[in-house]
Amino acid sequence: xxxxxxxxxxxxxxxxxxxxxxxxxxxxxxxxxxxxxxxxxxxxxxxxxxxxxxxxxxxxxxxxxxxxxxxxxxxxxxxxxxxxxxxxxxxxxxxxxxxxxxxxxxxxxxxxxxxxxxxxxxxxxxxxxxxxxxxxxxx
Amino acid sequence: xxxxxxxxxxxxxxxxxxxxxxxxxxxxxxxxxxxxxxxxxxxxxxxxxxxx
Numbered sequence: 001x002x003x004x005x006x007x008x009x010x011x012x013x014x015x016x017x018x019x020x021x022x023x024x025x026x027x028x029x030x031x032x033x034x035x036x037x038x039x040x041x042x043x044x045x046x047x048x049x050x051x052x053x054x055x056x057x058x059x060x061x062x063x064x065x066x067x068x069x070x071x072x073x074x075x076x077x078x079x080x081x082x083x084x085x086x087x088x089x090x091x092x093x094x095x096x097x098x099x100x101x102x103x104x105x106x107x108x109x110x111x112x113x114x115x116x117x118x119x120x121x122x123x124x125x126x127x128x129x130x131x132x133x134x135x136x137x138x139x
Numbered sequence: 140x141x142x143x144x145x146x147x148x149x150x151x152x153x154x155x156x157x158x159x160x161x162x163x164x165x166x167x168x169x170x171x172x173x174x175x176x177x178x179x180x181x182x183x184x185x186x187x188x189x190x191x
Contacts, residue, residue, distance in 0.1 A: 080186035104187040
């Protein structure tokens with residue numbers, strides 16, 4: 001049965017399982033390791049689907065209620081270009097770096113904190129500061 | 140609630156929506172300033188997604 005239709009996401013899930021074995025989160029040395037690993041993959045797939053459903057629900061909730069029509073626009077707009085310019089010119093190097101990692105490279109907070117060797121709290125602080133600066137200047 | 144606290148809660152909600160009930164999300168987004176920041180997050184995300 002095909003649970004995840006996206007090939008890249010499927011590969012990510014399998015890769016995550018191997019990472020979990022490597023870091024000891026998953027112990028495959030059980031009676032029937034093949035069945036156990038298949039069950040792990042299946043559970044990760046279901047977790048991912050559930051996570052996506054929740055995210056879609058949030059996005060739908062927010063976009064439906066939003067008063068800003070630009071959210072629905074699919075193309076690059078002058079507003080978006082201006083935002084990128086502001087990111088390049090107004091933010092501190094660290095705030096900019098964190099924001100780019102989050103919104104361009106689509107990294108998780110945990111991944112950003114690992115790569116920069118800072119706490120997740122610090123990641124939140126940098127993103128908060130970046131957003132405050134952008135909001136103050138984006139009229 | 141301070142602005143920083145609102146933003147950080149919003150960032151957490153967008154990263155881990157599974158930790159929040161629908162009622163909690165609606166409550167968080169009922170705040171005008173939080174909504175403005177959410178709109179900005181969407182625009183920023185779009186600015187780096189739709190330019191590629």
